[in-house]
Amino acid sequence: MTASKKDPGARVKVLREQIAHHRTKYYVDDAPEITDAEYDALERELRAIEAEHPELLAPDSSSLRVGGEPSEAFVNVRHRTPLLSLDNAYSEDDLRAWNERLTRAAGRSVDRYVVEPKIDGLSIALWYRNGLLERAVTRGDGIVGEDVTANVRTIRSIPPRLSSPAPFVEARGEIFMPRASFQALNEARRSSGEPPFANPRNAASGSLRLLDSGITASRKLDVFFYALAEIEGVFPPNTHTEGLARLEALGLRVNPLNAICRSYDEVMAGIEAIRGLRDQLDYEIDGAVVKADDLELQRHAGSTSKFPRWAVAYKYPAEQAQTRVLDIVVQVGRTGALTPVAELAPVALAGTTVSRATLHNEDEVARKDVRVGDTVVIEKAGEIIPQVMRVVVERRAKGAAKFSMPTVCPVCGSQAVREEGEVVTRCTGVSCPAKRREALLHFASRPGMDIQGLGDALVDQLLDKELVLDVADVYRLDAGTLAELSRMGKKSAENVVAEIAASKARPLHRLLFALGIRHVGERAARVLASSVGSVDALKNAAHESLEAIPEIGPKTAASVRTFFDQPRNRELIRRLTQAGVRTEAAEEELAPIRPLDSAFAGKTVVLTGTLPGVSREEAKARVEALGGRVSGSVSKKTDFLIAGDEPGAKMDRAMALGVRVVGPEEFARMTTATIPDRA
Ligand code: IVH
Numbered sequence: 001m002t003a004s005k006k007d008p009g010a011r012v013k014v015l016r017e018q019i020a021h022h023r024t025k026y027y028v029d030d031a032p033e034i035t036d037a038e039y040d041a042l043e044r045e046l047r048a049i050e051a052e053h054p055e056l057l058a059p060d061s062s063s064l065r066v067g068g069e070p071s072e073a074f075v076n077v078r079h080r081t082p083l084l085s086l087d088n089a090y091s092e093d094d095l096r097a098w099n100e101r102l103t104r105a106a107g108r109s110v111d112r113y114v115v116e117p118k119i120d121g122l123s124i125a126l127w128y129r130n131g132l133l134e135r136a137v138t139r140g141d142g143i144v145g146e147d148v149t150a151n152v153r154t155i156r157s158i159p160p161r162l163s164s165p166a167p168f169v170e171a172r173g174e175i176f177m178p179r180a181s182f183q184a185l186n187e188a189r190r191s192s193g194e195p196p197f198a199n200p201r202n203a204a205s206g207s208l209r210l211l212d213s214g215i216t217a218s219r220k221l222d223v224f225f226y227a228l229a230e231i232e233g234v235f236p237p238n239t240h241t242e243g244l245a246r247l248e249a250l251g252l253r254v255n256p257l258n259a260i261c262r263s264y265d266e267v268m269a270g271i272e273a274i275r276g277l278r279d280q281l282d283y284e285i286d287g288a289v290v291k292a293d294d295l296e297l298q299r300h301a302g303s304t305s306k307f308p309r310w311a312v313a314y315k316y317p318a319e320q321a322q323t324r325v326l327d328i329v330v331q332v333g334r335t336g337a338l339t340p341v342a343e344l345a346p347v348a349l350a351g352t353t354v355s356r357a358t359l360h361n362e363d364e365v366a367r368k369d370v371r372v373g374d375t376v377v378i379e380k381a382g383e384i385i386p387q388v389m390r391v392v393v394e395r396r397a398k399g400a401a402k403f404s405m406p407t408v409c410p411v412c413g414s415q416a417v418r419e420e421g422e423v424v425t426r427c428t429g430v431s432c433p434a435k436r437r438e439a440l441l442h443f444a445s446r447p448g449m450d451i452q453g454l455g456d457a458l459v460d461q462l463l464d465k466e467l468v469l470d471v472a473d474v475y476r477l478d479a480g481t482l483a484e485l486s487r488m489g490k491k492s493a494e495n496v497v498a499e500i501a502a503s504k505a506r507p508l509h510r511l512l513f514a515l516g517i518r519h520v521g522e523r524a525a526r527v528l529a530s531s532v533g534s535v536d537a538l539k540n541a542a543h544e545s546l547e548a549i550p551e552i553g554p555k556t557a558a559s560v561r562t563f564f565d566q567p568r569n570r571e572l573i574r575r576l577t578q579a580g581v582r583t584e585a586a587e588e589e590l591a592p593i594r595p596l597d598s599a600f601a602g603k604t605v606v607l608t609g610t611l612p613g614v615s616r617e618e619a620k621a622r623v624e625a626l627g628g629r630v631s632g633s634v635s636k637k638t639d640f641l642i643a644g645d646e647p648g649a650k651m652d653r654a655m656a657l658g659v660r661v662v663g664p665e666e667f668a669r670m671t672t673a674t675i676p677d678r679a
Contacts, residue, residue, distance in 0.1 A: 008049050012056050015046040023159060024251050059132055059160070074146035074209065077135065080170060080230065083123060083142045085613050086289065087307040089314045092268070095290070098312045099264055102292060105301040105309045112293035114240050115270035116258045118313050119224055120284040121176030122205045124152065128250075131165025133158070138208070141668035151208050154217035163251040168232040171252050173225035177204040178282045181220035189446075200284050222283070224255045239293045260293065271314050278316070279350060287315040306612065320379045321354070322392065323347040328359065328372055328403050330410045334438030334516055336427035338405065338416055340365050342376070342388055350380045357386045361423045362405045371400040409434070430568070436470070437463055439516050443471040447522050448514030449503040453496040461485045471514070472572050474500055475579035508534065508585040511576075517563045519556040523627075527551050528560070530593045535573055535583035539564045551601065551627065599670050600628030604637055608651055609644030611664045622671040634659060642667050 019042050026032040026039065050057050089095040103109055125145065127135040136152035137145040152158055155175065162169065177185070177200040185203060186196035197203035207219035228243035237243040241260060248254050257274055261267045271288045278285060291311040292298055298310040327343040340359040347354055357378055359365045370376060370388060375395040378386045405425050409416050414429025427435065437459055444454035454474070462468045467481065477500060482493035506514075509529035513522050520528065531549045532538045538560065546557035563569050577583050605628045607619055614622075619642065620630045634641060634653040641654040641661045654661055662670065 008053050009056060012046060012049055012053075015042055015049075016058070018042055019046065020159070020161065020163065020251075023156075024163060074148060076140070076144050077137045077147045078144050079125060079137065079140075079142070080127075083125060083139045083145070083172070084303055084308055085142065085306055086311055086313040088287075089312050090317075095268075095271075095312065095314055096264075098290075099267075102301055102309055106292070106297050107300065108297075110292050110294075110297065111262060112239070113261045113264075113267050113270075114244075114258055114291045114293050115261055115267055115274065116226060116289045116291070117255055117274050117281070117285045118287040118289045118315075119174040119176050119226075119255070120199075120201050120286045121174040122201065122208065124148075124173055124175050124208075124223070125229065126152070126158070126169075126171045126173070128162050128166075128169040128171070130167060131162045133160045141665075141671075144669075146209070148208050150213045151210065151216040154213050155221045155223060157222050157253050159251045164249065166231055166233045166250075168230065169228070169250065170230040171225050171247055171250070172227040172229050173223050173252070175204055175208060175221055175223050176200060176283050177207065178220065178222055179284065180282060185219060223253055225252045226255070226289070236295075238295055240291055240295060240298070241293055243295075275316055285316075287313050289313050318379045319350040320377055320389070321347045321349045322375055322377055323354070325370060325372055325374045325376055328365070328370065330406055332409060332411050332427055332432065332434035332438075334435060334442050335518055336409070336429070336432060336435050338409070338425045338427065340403065340405070342370060344376075344378070347378070349378065349386060354378060354380075354386045357388050359388060362418065362425060363423050365403050365405075369402070371396065371403055373397050373400050431469075433463060440468065440471060440474070442516045443474070443514045444503075445514070448510060449506050450510070451496070451499045451503045453492065453499055457487065458482075458485070458496070470572060472575035472579060475504070475576070475581065504579065504581045506582065507589055508582060509589060511535070511581065511583065512538075515563070518559040520560065524552065524556055526589075527593055529585050529589050530591065533585045533590060535577070539570065539573065553602070600626040600640070603628045603639035604631050605629065605640045605642060606631055606634050606638050606650055606654070606659075607642045607644075609647035611642070611644035611667060614644075614664075614668075619667070626671065 019039075022032065022034055022039050022042070032039075087098070089098055099110070123139040125137045125139075126133060127137075133149070133153065135147060136149045136158075138148055139145055152175075153160060179200065182197070182200040182203050189196050197206060203219070204221055207216050207221060210216050225247045226244075227240075228237065228247050231237075231246065237246055241258075244254050244258060257277065259270045259273070261270045267290055271290070274285070274288045289311060292301065298308070301309040303309060324345045325342050326345055328340050329343055331339045331341055333339065339361065342357045342359055344355050344357060359368075359370060368388060368391060370391055373396070375392040377389045377392065379389045380386050405416070405418070407416055408414065409427035409429055409432055411434035412427065412429040412432035414427055414432060416425050416427050418425040429435070440454070440459045440463075441456065443449055444451040444459075451474070462477075462485075465485075467477065468474055477497065479490070479493040479497045482488055482496055483490045485493075488496075507529070509522075509525040512520060512528055512535075513525035527549060528538060532541060541560075543557050543561050546552055546560055547554055552560075564573075573583070600623050605623045607616060607623075607630060611619055623630050623642075628640075631638065634650045634657065636657055638654065638657070638659045641650060641659050643651055643654075643661050644664055651661070653659075
């Protein structure tokens with residue numbers, strides 16, 4: 001009889017102690033005593049006993065880490081003290097000026113600083129009550145954040161219980177996605193047809209805000225803590241470094257590169273030392289943070305409304321390289337969009353070799369005037385995807401021809417057209433192989449029918465051998481046929497067939513998304529499934545009744561109609577139905593969808609000026625995520641003008657037209673409202 005059968009309670013206790021010990025050794029001390037496999041075995045054993053004896057579950061059980069209850073939405077939580085942002089220094093002059101301001105504000109010279117890597121992730125505040133993790137709150141607007149506790153519990157380096165309990169502890173740190181996890185995640189996304197994340201920060205933030213903590217658990221996030229914001233019941237630390245040491249003693253991971261510096265010159269050397277290590281680190285950093293160490297001095301120096309005076313972020317310049325454009329090729333996507341891509345002479349940049357860079361669209365190529373043979377400057381600014389910044393015109397060869405967008409699709413030869421008011425040129429071919437390929441990948445992608453194993457490599461072979469022509473053919477594949485393809489054993493063929501069979505039962509909204517109807521994204525697919533209820537009803541819905549559905553605009557309504565009016569698509573639906581794919585909404589899907597909780601839903605928004613701490617792309621993404629549309633110019637139809645510092649002429653025009661103007665702080669509040677999916 002095993003120890004756990006005899007006395008499961010005692011075994012659980014031993015296991016928990018062992019796990020806590022090895023967790024600290026691994027994540028905090030960086031000195032593991034056992035292998036990963038041995039550690040996993042301990043966790044598995046504990047989970048197995050807990051599954052059998054739910055009465056033994058404790059609030060910090062690792063069983064509660066993975067999966068758990070999917071949270072419906074994120075609740076807003078007010079921070080105990082505001083999470084301020086950091087002022088930036090871009091040069092030595094900036095840093096010197098900061099040091100002078102600090103010295104003046106402190107009223108004395110500063111003799112101890114701490115220099116830390118500035119981790120490129122997202123900030124998090126963790127509350128531990130009586131040693132147990134109670135809440136994890138994102139930064140939000142600094143005043144109010146989102147409760148992401150369920151997801152944070154899935155991060156292995158965040159202990160559910162501190163090694164020594166205090167009545168209350170608030171620890172602040174940065175959650176990030178290690179480069180290796182980021183690359184693996186993006187590869188998986190590419191092969192399942194999902195769009196890759198642009199950089200590890202976006203990936204981390206997207207992963208933390210998933211409604212399904214089971215998916216967060218698979219995303220391999222990590223954390224470094226950089227501040228002990230509050231500790232009750234014991235004497236408070238006197239210095240920042242003391243706070244960091246306490247964090248470590250509590251079992252919270254602190255960055256090993258943090259360094260104490262005793263003079264301004266040492267600070268500069270510390271910043272350079274971290275910069276030198278930048279490419280070797282397993283995580284992205286975008287600078288170094290310099291802090292005054294003495295907490296009394298920090299209090300004396302105080303803060304402005306946005307930044308503490310006692311700390312500054314020294315930003316490293318984006319890494320750049322020069323290389324030659326070998327060719328400009330044009331790729332074709334699922335919707336037939338033609339994207340020009342620069343093929344580059346391979347060049348090392350920020351730890352990776354770069355050989356391609358997207359040029360986005362025709363206008364973008366024209367604006368930068370990139371030509372084949374040109375020498376270009378490429379840059380990675382915390383982004384993994386390199387951008388062509390500019391052409392070194394002096395090095396252009398005589399006679400280099402301007403790039404022109406092809407007038408026919410490079411894959412199928414059908415006419416390619418750019419419609420009035422659009423930036424994108426599209427292939428008009430109805431059976432373009434490139435479109436077919438992307439359509440199949442989209443159909444099988446995770447937010448679509450989620451058919452694991454049906455990725456790039458398999459889809460290419462299926463198309464080459466003409467085993468499938470469209471998505472309905474997928475349901476006719478059998479294991480025997482698949483097993484004959486290259487890199488496909490019997491076992492993997494059977495797995496794919498099982499995945500295909502399982503996909504037939506996916507909820508209706510996934511099918512609607514997977515069909516790849518233009519303008520029908522995940523959200524619109526849910527709205528349509530819940531209000532229309534079945535593919536049949538949707539097929540026959542009139543344009544007006546579609547447009548009457550909340551959140552469905554005229555463009556989407558027209559696109560749905562166009563899709564179902566094509567006999568080819570009606571036939572496709574008939575074959576999918578015949579194959580046994582679910583085409584009716586399940587009971588739960590019919591529940592009304594809670595409207596987008598946002599002032600921007602369905603509104604037209606224009607941006608002007610700089611918003612502190614928010615880039616133009618980020619601001620645009622936020623508005624779009626909340627259902628708004630960003631337009632370039634102010635007109636009578638504009639609902640909001642978001643005005644940052646130094647607004648341009650758009651401000652005058654908005655005032656003249658009586659358009660509602662929103663300042664940076666109000667914008668921050670408006671964009672931190674949560675977007676629950678269901679009521
Ligand atoms: S200290 C009151 N230390 O950078 C200032 N922040 O741009 C508290 N960050 O919001 C922040 N690494 O999310 C601090 N070692 C570090 C950091 C760090 C990354 C982030 C943090 C902050 C942002 C400001």
